[in-house]
Amino acid sequence: MIIGNLKLGKNLIQSFDILKKSQLALKKDVAEYKFYGQMECRISQENFLSSFKKNFFTLLMLSLLKESGIKNEKIISYGKIIILLRQIVTSVDNILDDERKGIIFIEGMDNLIVESSLINLVAQDLLTKEITKLESDRMEKKASRILLEKIYSIAKGESLRRRSLYEKYPHKEYIIENIHGPIGGELLEISLTVPMVLEENNLKLNAFREGLFKIGMSLQALDDFFDMEEDYEKNNINLSTGDYIEKYNISEEKIDFKNLEKEFVESYMNKVINEAYEGFDILKSNGFPLSEKDGKYILRKLFIIRGLEDYIEYIK
Structure with a gap:
């Protein structure tokens, strides 16, 4: 166990399982766009230890949501929102730093600014749809x-x-x-x-x-x-x-x-x-x-x- 506290370790492992479900659900959402053939939603196959190092704060957020008494089904949706927010921030950083990082990528675009801008539009669209789904009348x-x-x-x-x-x-x-x-x-x-x-x-x-x-x-x-x-x-x-x-x-x-x-x-x-x-x-x-x-x-x-x-x- 990466952390000696058994309850915390169990909480984080459960959050890791929720994160994987959030990632897979997001991949299905991305596949609904007509230009999906040019777009890729990369879901890593890393184990818990690797994810702990790379996604610690995402796992922490999911753990806090779980500790707050929220049901797993809703936490999966909140997990998608967290991932999309990270993508929006990352896309802005990509423009500023001339990099190509994140989870969503669009092939065939030579201009990094254009690609990152379009990815942000996709992420914002998915974000709005997820929030609307969660909001009650x-x-x-x-x-x-x-x-x-x-x-x-x-x-x-x-x-x-x-x-x-x-x-x-x-x-x-x-x-x-x-x-x-x-x-x-x-x-x-x-x-x-x-x-x-x-x-x-x-x-x-x-x-x-x-x-x-x-x-x-x-x-x-x-x-x-x-x-x-x-x-x-x-x-x-x-x-x-x-x-x-x-x-x-x-x-x-x-x-x-x-x-x-x-x-x-x-x-x-x-x-x-x-x-x-x-x-x-x-x-x-x-x-x-x-x-x-x-x-x-x-x-x-x-x-x-x-x-x-x-x-x-x-x-x-």
Whole structure:
């Protein structure tokens, strides 16, 4: 077992089975388009251990939905929504980074931007159909609108990262509220947006959302530390850089990114890790079977994925 906690391990394995069913159901939906002959929905045949590494947060979302008392049939639909949201975000990243990743691909298009744009239209169409299927007649049909508003908030937060927008480097409090809130906290919790709207008065789900927000903020802060030099070169605002500027009263161009003071690294890492623990504690206190040992294990894996093996010592 990849995690010693038997209840959590069982929960994640059950979520893995639901994920596979969601993927297969989505593949059938994609096959209904007339141009399916040119389109492929790639379903990986990976085992649980491989999926745990690649799809940890998707498995976590499905596990939280299950722990919230939602029936498996509906979780399968929510799983499709989560996959489609990931595809939309990935397609945007593909355009920005000149890459070709995801689960849906369209052959015969030489222009990556055109392919990614069309894939996004397909994903949005499938997303709307799935949400409509889940909404009852008594509902106000508002889930898609709220989801779009959430996506807009994330996009706006991303746009505020441009350094050229600011005469002086913004304070870390501004970065946390206006940039990290959307691209960190909201980006992680967005998978629960539709269930939050449709599963009315589910108190557990709302609490889990709060925990995910904190974990998302922590991980974005961790990414910023890892990307300090890269963000400087790309003229992006970075929380770790902002924190360093305020602590040492230094201009950004004078920072030696490869030789940061040990006291700064230790202080920053402790704040990042503590915020993640706060998020894990919220999940645990609302019934999710996550022990302190499990939280440390997950953090270590996330550090390794981000290339931060040298900083695992700060996870205590």
